[in-house]
Amino acid sequence: MAKNNGKAKAAAEQEPMLAIRGLKAKAGGKEILKGIDLEVRAGEVHAIMGPNGSGKSTLAHVLAGRETVEVTDGQVLFEGKDLLAMTPEVRAREGIFLAFQYPVEIPGVSNMYLLKAAANAVRKHRGQPELDAMEFLALVKERMGLMHMDQALLNRSVNEGFSGGEKKRNEIFQMAVLDPRLAVLDETDSGLDIDALRVVASGVNALRGPERAMLVITHYQRLLSHIVPDRVHVLAQGRIVRSGGRELALSLEEKGYAWLEAEGRDTPAPAGAR
Amino acid sequence: MSGSTKTLQDLTAQDYKYGFTTDIEADTVPKGLSEEVIRIISAKKGEPAFMLEWRLKAYRHWLTMREPTWANVRYPKIDYQDIIYYSAPKSVGEGPKSLDDVDPELRRTYEKLGIPLQEQKLLAGVAVDAVFDSVSVATTFKEKLRSLGIIFCSFSEAAREHPDLVQAYLGSVVPYSDNFFATLNSAVFTDGSFVYVPKGVRCPMELSTYFRINAADTGQFERTLIIADAGAYVSYLEGCTAPKRDKNQLHAAVVELVALEDATIKYSTVQNWYPGDKEGKGGIYNFVTKRGKCQGRRSKISWTQVETGSAITWKYPSCILQGDDSVGEFYSVALTNNYQQADTGTKMIHIGRNTRSTILSKGISAGHGQNTYRGLVKILKGATNARNYSQCDSLLMGDKCGAHTFPYVEVKNSTARLEHEASTSKIGEDQIFYCRQRGLSAEDAVNLIVNGFCKEVFRELPMEFAVEAQKLLGVSLEGSVG
Numbered sequence: 001m002a003k004n005n006g007k008a009k010a011a012a013e014q015e016p017m018l019a020i021r022g023l024k025a026k027a028g029g030k031e032i033l034k035g036i037d038l039e040v041r042a043g044e045v046h047a048i049m050g051p052n053g054s055g056k057s058t059l060a061h062v063l064a065g066r067e068t069v070e071v072t073d074g075q076v077l078f079e080g081k082d083l084l085a086m087t088p089e090v091r092a093r094e095g096i097f098l099a100f101q102y103p104v105e106i107p108g109v110s111n112m113y114l115l116k117a118a119a120n121a122v123r124k125h126r127g128q129p130e131l132d133a134m135e136f137l138a139l140v141k142e143r144m145g146l147m148h149m150d151q152a153l154l155n156r157s158v159n160e161g162f163s164g165g166e167k168k169r170n171e172i173f174q175m176a177v178l179d180p181r182l183a184v185l186d187e188t189d190s191g192l193d194i195d196a197l198r199v200v201a202s203g204v205n206a207l208r209g210p211e212r213a214m215l216v217i218t219h220y221q222r223l224l225s226h227i228v229p230d231r232v233h234v235l236a237q238g239r240i241v242r243s244g245g246r247e248l249a250l251s252l253e254e255k256g257y258a259w260l261e262a263e264g265r266d267t268p269a270p271a272g273a274r
Numbered sequence: 275m276s277g278s279t280k281t282l283q284d285l286t287a288q289d290y291k292y293g294f295t296t297d298i299e300a301d302t303v304p305k306g307l308s309e310e311v312i313r314i315i316s317a318k319k320g321e322p323a324f325m326l327e328w329r330l331k332a333y334r335h336w337l338t339m340r341e342p343t344w345a346n347v348r349y350p351k352i353d354y355q356d357i358i359y360y361s362a363p364k365s366v367g368e369g370p371k372s373l374d375d376v377d378p379e380l381r382r383t384y385e386k387l388g389i390p391l392q393e394q395k396l397l398a399g400v401a402v403d404a405v406f407d408s409v410s411v412a413t414t415f416k417e418k419l420r421s422l423g424i425i426f427c428s429f430s431e432a433a434r435e436h437p438d439l440v441q442a443y444l445g446s447v448v449p450y451s452d453n454f455f456a457t458l459n460s461a462v463f464t465d466g467s468f469v470y471v472p473k474g475v476r477c478p479m480e481l482s483t484y485f486r487i488n489a490a491d492t493g494q495f496e497r498t499l500i501i502a503d504a505g506a507y508v509s510y511l512e513g514c515t516a517p518k519r520d521k522n523q524l525h526a527a528v529v530e531l532v533a534l535e536d537a538t539i540k541y542s543t544v545q546n547w548y549p550g551d552k553e554g555k556g557g558i559y560n561f562v563t564k565r566g567k568c569q570g571r572r573s574k575i576s577w578t579q580v581e582t583g584s585a586i587t588w589k590y591p592s593c594i595l596q597g598d599d600s601v602g603e604f605y606s607v608a609l610t611n612n613y614q615q616a617d618t619g620t621k622m623i624h625i626g627r628n629t630r631s632t633i634l635s636k637g638i639s640a641g642h643g644q645n646t647y648r649g650l651v652k653i654l655k656g657a658t659n660a661r662n663y664s665q666c667d668s669l670l671m672g673d674k675c676g677a678h679t680f681p682y683v684e685v686k687n688s689t690a691r692l693e694h695e696a697s698t699s700k701i702g703e704d705q706i707f708y709c710r711q712r713g714l715s716a717e718d719a720v721n722l723i724v725n726g727f728c729k730e731v732f733r734e735l736p737m738e739f740a741v742e743a744q745k746l747l748g749v750s751l752e753g754s755v756g
Binding site for chain 2: 064065066067068087088089091092093097098100103104105106107108109113114115117118119121122125157174178
């Protein structure tokens with residue numbers, strides 16, 4: 001028995017949580033992703049960097065199941081399961097969380113109400129009992145401290161009248177409550193001043209753990225000096241043109257994207273992707 | 275590719291689940307309208323003479339009137355000679371008997387609708403009057419209410435048993451000459467509910483009427499009269515359904531409310547008439563006149579409506595604020611899906627001093643639905659310090675529907691204070707996707723968004739019905755996300 005368990009554990013360590021292979025995708029009739037290969041393991045934080053229009057957000061949308069993006073080729077496995085075959089809500093319940101670049105306003109629906117419905121949808125999927133109002137409130141209060149959230153925001157309508165910083169903070173707060181396996185942060189730093197950036201980054205860092213993986217999408221290096229990634233990938237023209245450690249982000253800060261973009265044009269499509 | 279548009283459409287396409295018919299022998303008068311038909315109806319009901327006179331006066335006046343065309347709705351001309359004006363299940367005979375005597379077939383019909391007529395099975399604290407086509411078939415909890423002096427019975431019974439009350443108040447809020455449809459109703463109305471709550475009595479349960487149109491080619495013309503005497507309180511709810519039929523059916527009802535000094539009437543409607551099919555075929559024409567008079571000082575009338583059914587809704591529950599310090603309220607959710615059309619709103623007529631009114635209207639349009647809010651706030655010369663707050667919000671789903679707002683204001687007293695707010699928003703694919711990304715199904719996402727939009731109105735409904743209304747809205751929208 002013990003031996004078997006050890007074996008299973010070793011296998012789990014080797015298996016990537018997320019495996020993207022030869023992914024191609026179209027949005028608005030235009031091919032945006034032209035063959036992406038990427039593996040992310042539990043406990044890792046990967047940064048996806050790249051200039052505007054390189055396909056960063058499209059990649060996030062593919063993972064979340066946004067229907068405006070059409071996958072034309074390739075495969076995405078999440079914990080060994082075919083992610084692309086799942087509806088967006090099943091992906092969410094399986095543990096994928098997308099922190100939106102532009103969080104959406106929903107008038108009349110309190111933040112708390114949406115979050116409780118979401119948390120219980122996830123719990124139900126996992127076979128856990130649903131939380132009642134009191135239990136949920138306790139959970140929320142605990143997680144609120146993490147994001148220095150004002151409790152008043154909970155009772156306000158989802159994102160309605162929130163400042164840019166409040167919206168982004170609210171995304172990370174939702175992530176803290178929903179406890180995902182894989183968090184995709186889509187330009188969470190955009191529109192934040194330095195103080196708000198610190199709060200958001202410290203919230204994200206508090207949520208790092210051996211069970212959770214994160215994909216941090218950003219245009220700028222500055223977020224990565226607060227959320228230090230294990231790996232950095234540079235996306236240009238729909239392909240990953242360079243991967244490395246965090247020093248790659250620093251050299252990008254210095255040199256810009258131009259030299260890598262040129263590389264993206266010259267590099268042939270990776271083997272296996274037509 | 276617009277997969278979520280498809281989802282939106284699927285979501286609003288659910289079937290009307292009350293569309294069954296009851297096979298029951300009916301006592302029907304021949305199609306068409308004439309003095310003769312009116313005499314037959316009146317005789318069948320064993321009415322006192324003043325009722326027949328009143329009906330005939332209305333009929334003669336109606337002949338001089340023309341159908342109104344100002345509403346923002348389109349429908350083919352109605353042939354008033356092609357309608358059956360009286361149809362009653364034969365088993366009902368002269369009028370409602372005791373609950374045990376209700377025809378089992380009728381009882382099954384109401385059970386299918388979720389309205390059991392045995393008192394022990396009823397929702398705690400709700401008394402029901404069940405109207406089937408042209409007659410009331412059962413009224414529950416009558417005895418219990420009677421012990422408090424509250425009269426709750428069918429209109430026909432009231433006309434026979436309490437002619438003094440009926441004669442005093444019938445037409446006192448909606449006169450027989452009021453408008454085309456109300457005048458038609460005055461001539462031919464067949465049944466409805468009657469409520470009288472005596473001085474100082476607070477009605478201990480919700481009173482409810484459940485209207486069902488069953489027979490084909492039949493119009494339903496019911497009339498409801500509610501009187502709350504000084505200091506009384508009553509909360510009343512009406513619900514309605516009809517079978518699916520290809521032909522349109524006319525429902526032209528009149529509701530009159532009278533609140534005397536310090537009295538309060540709360541009137542809630544959950545309207546779920548058959549809306550027609552997805553192509554807009556069939557469905558009920560719901561042309562209804564509802565009006566309340568706050569006759570006494572400090573009286574209050576509050577209308578709450580959730581309108582999800584009918585092919586066409588034409589309805590303006592209104593308040594005449596005659597008593598000083600009286601209060602009128604109108605809370606409305608109107609939903610139009612597929613080819614439904616709604617032209618609905620309210621009139622607040624301020625006559626007394628310090629009168630206050632609140633209007634909160636939420637219109638939801640999906641599919642090819644057309645939703646119009648039409649409201650009038652009128653402040654008369656003597657209405658010193660009158661106040662009104664109006665808010666009209668529209669929610670659109672998809673790009674083939676429409677929302678329209680026509681707020682009218684007439685102010686003849688310079689001390690009046692009026693506020694008006696309006697908004698139009700669209701359920702976005704991005705809102706639905708956002709909720710789905712958090713783990714909610716597309717249906718739940720739409721329900722969440724729509725219920726959020728309607729929250730302030732649902733708050734005004736009695737508890738059990740608020741839940742019912744939320745569910746109903748979900749069902750009515752299924753297939754419409756788009």
